[in-house]
Amino acid sequence: MSWNTTILTGTGIVGVDGFCEAIRSSDMQIGDWAKDxxxxxxxxxxxxxxxxxxxxxxxxxxxxxxGAHYNQICESLGRFSLKKCPAEIGPQMRLxxxxxxxxxxxxxxxxxxxxxxxxxxxxxxxxNDRGRWLVGDLxxxxxxxxxxxHFVFAME
Numbered sequence: 001m002s003w004n005t006t007i008l009t010g011t012g013i014v015g016v017d018g019f020c021e022a023i024r025s026s027d028m029q030i031g032d033w034a035k036d037x038x039x040x041x042x043x044x045x046x047x048x049x050x051x052x053x054x055x056x057x058x059x060x061x062x063x064x065x066x067g068a069h070y071n072q073i074c075e076s077l078g079r080f081s082l083k084k085c086p087a088e089i090g091p092q093m094r095l096x097x098x099x100x101x102x103x104x105x106x107x108x109x110x111x112x113x114x115x116x117x118x119x120x121x122x123x124x125x126x127x128n129d130r131g132r133w134l135v136g137d138l139x140x141x142x143x144x145x146x147x148x149x150h151f152v153f154a155m156e
Contacts, residue, residue, distance in 0.1 A: 010046040019091040033136030042113045045088045053155040060147040067144045082153035085110045090123025094134040100127040109151045112139040
């Protein structure tokens, strides 16, 4: 299921309040941990518009059919001309991907951000029966994601 897309960053939306308002006014949902990540000092946005080409791939497509740890995924990126996404991709993708199919959940591969609970967290962009979501999920470095999980990577 790999596919490519382009997301625009630096759109003028800043901070937790700006992204929450933009997401809610687009009739989408934002989870508490996503709000928490947006409010952390490690979360930043660029100040001018930049197009970032993205690739969406499953771990199986990266050669990890049985799953992989965060560091294993990091080590494989160069073989596929991929890199970590800027954190801004999470909320921007939620806003710029309104036609996401129901049942699809994409994990934004980024540097994890330490949340207020002192756990590492990353963004997920998803669509379920309750709507289109931006959520923050645990990213413990010892966690193994299954081969069917789909990740969003920036392209070199």
